[in-house]
Amino acid sequence: MKRRSLLKIASIILFYSISAYSQFGQPTEIVKIKSFSSFDKVYTGSEFKLAVKINVQDTWHINSNKPKEDFLVPTELILSEINGFSIVNTVYPEAKEYKFSFSETPLAVWEGEFFIGAFVKVTDKVQPGKYRLVFNLDYQACNNQSCLAPTSVSDTIEIEIADKSVPVNQINQEIFEKINLTETPQAVSSDENDDPISSTLEKSGLLVGLLFVFLGGLALNLTPCVYPLIPITIGYFGGQSEGRTSRLTLMGLLFMLGMAVTYSVVGVVTSLTGAVFGALLQNPIVILIIAAIFVVLSLSMFGVYEFKLPDSWVAKAGGAKSGYYGAFFMGLTMGIVAAPCIGPFVLGLVTYVAAKGDPLFGFLMFFVLALGLGLPYLFLAIFSGKIKNLPRAGLWMDAVKHIFGFILLAMALYFLLPLLPKEISGYVLPVFGIIAALYILLFDKAAKGVKGFTIFKVVFSLIVIAISVWSLIPSDKQSIDWQPYSDSALVSFEGKKGAIIDFYADWCIPCKELDALTFSDPKVIDESKNFITLKADMTKSLAPEVSALREKYKIVGVPTVLILNSTGEEAKRITGFVNAEEFLKLMQSVQ
CATH class of the missing domain: 2.60.40.1250 (Thiol:disulfide interchange protein DsbD, N-terminal domain)
Structure with a gap:
């Protein structure tokens, strides 16, 4: 020294x-x-x-x-x-x-x-x-x-x-x-990169901006990531309710409040850290908690127990019965399920809130967004509960609850897939589907005497078995010739129009839709040969290399697809699902 x-x-x-x-x-x-x-x-x-x-x-x-x-x-x-x-x-x-x-x-x-x-x-x-x-x-x-x-x-x-x-x-x-x-x-040109969501909110007053966000939340119900919430909501409220409109309305409101709490927390975290929306589902601990919640909810469908508030709370609430507590936590979970991939609107809102850096503003924006997203589920809760008013409800409703119990278990397995070895992850859900369908078809004796429901149960089970078996058959479907992302792959664009980088995660439903419907199109595959095609795995966001990649390309959420021109400049940025025809036009527009 x-x-x-x-x-x-x-x-x-x-x-x-x-x-x-x-x-x-x-x-x-x-x-x-x-x-x-x-x-x-x-x-x-x-x-x-x-x-x-x-x-x-x-x-x-x-x-x-x-x-x-x-x-x-x-x-x-x-x-x-x-x-x-x-x-x-x-x-x-x-x-x-x-x-x-x-x-x-x-x-x-x-x-x-x-x-x-x-x-x-x-x-x-x-x-x-x-x-x-x-x-x-x-x-x-x-x-x-x-x-x-x-x-x-x-x-x-x-x-x-x-x-x-x-x-x-x-x-x-x-x-x-x-x-x-x-x-x-x-x-x-700045016009090409200006975020219309941020621009609209910046130009609007607070009340107009909140109305815009509320309507945006309503529109998010048309995105594919939200579709799994529909059968789960019907199954949960149909199995828990007793058909009274006042009770169903209160349960639906608690469900909405649970979603709003989830989104509000995300809004506050985003405003403080600028973190990627959906990063919750990239944390193994959070994945395990979500899967456990689905298992707990499914057990109630099989009659293991019922959600019930403490008796002292029930008395103060004027005799409210079981289900309220579960409805609130169901909303919390559904908010997380929908959060990671519900489209460009949320990604634009995340960017705007992160830039503002105001936790109260972030809380308010995402709370109102969740109210818009959850409003249809209030009506869905009321409607789904009404099925208990159908004739002989007690004879076949238990069988309905069992079916939705299996759906909840399937959702638990779906969220566990990123933690499983990739060699077996593709077999887990199909095998579970076959086992569940055979159980419902051969061993579930509920509603055995109800002819109409028995026919439905048989048809439903056979459809699940057929889909599961089809999923297990190796697919020869073609796709873009993707290579794992690396910086060295972008050093030279010689002989290529540019590069396509697909940022994806294993838990992302629109990512799978892009693979199945867009990247498998023959015309898209043919045009992609003019580009360097790379896939960037964003599943494990805690990994340093993933964090660096997210920061480098300013990735707010998945799916995100970047199309670079021959000089390495970003020519197009796609967030969310696009069909093959639209994606083909975007590739052809790159000079």
Whole structure:
């Protein structure tokens, strides 16, 4: 330690002592730079790529942007102050490590020819016209014996800000192919990336915004992720209720309140952390809790017990009977079930709330969203309970409860699938379906004397068996030739129009729909051959590599599909399910 300290002191003395040398004997033009823009014109309120080619004279090198010694000056690319323009992200190349005589440890340096890339933001206040931007490269040059005093070199490029009616063309693509500028999604025009959800909420007052969010919650009931809630809700309320409208209404309201609590918590967490919506289902502990809740709910369907509030609470509530407690917690669980993949609307709301950073605002927005999402289930609860008023309810309702008990157990298994080995996960639900259907068909004696229901039970069981057996048969269905995501796969786009990156998770229903209905289409498969096709697994968000990937591409939720052009720029971003025809058009539009 003592020797190292002395060496550092000597190095610092050497560093400062070269000032005289730098003034009288410093070589000229050790570093030369040349700047390039990615577009011939730029729209106001947008971003463009900048590439800076740097040439360092032979026998010399310059420190990287992160030198390993405190007394060495880092290299930095700086834009001279000009109103309306700013560098929002700089991408430095990987440094080389060399051992030099004046340092005990290897140093991170650059030498020869290399490129630095950056994204330059143009605010919407910049008026159309031509602007001269001066870029300075601050650096410190060294050779194997000593280092020169820090200095800088500059270059000027002319940028034309054009009206949005004027076409913009890409230029200097041979330069930008040498730089990995895919760290942040960018676009030529802000209009293409503006989030309509955030924009609408920003322009509206609070009351109008809440109404908009409420209606958005209603519309979310049309998304595929919510469909499993329908039979579960019918089964739960049909099995728990006694048909009285007042009681069913109160249970439905508690169900809505449970969903609202779940979403409100998510809203607060999002506003504080900006976390990915649906990350709850990426945590193994949460998955196990959800599966356990489904098992507990299913046992009540098989008559093991009933949900019942404490007697003292029942007395204070005026004689309220069992089911209220269960309805509330059913709502809590259903909120989590629907949360991860209910579409672009929620993803836009998440982005807006995260940007606001106001927990109360996040709570309010997601509470109202959940009310809109849960309103149809209030009416569904009332309707489903009314089936107990049908003739001879006591003879066949137990059989109905058993069927929905198996559905709840199937949901528990579905959420456990990401935790199971992939070699067996595809067999779990089909095998369970066969076992459950055979039990209902052969061993469940409930409602044996009700002819109409017996016919229904037989037909239902045979359909479940047929679907389960069909699921076990190996599929020869074609799909896009996906490769696991890696940064190295995006280094070169030679011979390709660009790249397609599918961000998915094992628990995501729309992700499976994309695989089954969109990515299997022959025309989509044929067009995909013009792209690098990568799949990025976002199932285990706690893993460092997944967190880094989510941050790199600003992934708010799954499914998200990015289509990059041949320069690595984001051309299209898809959130949620799209059909094959629409996806084909998006791929064909990439130039």
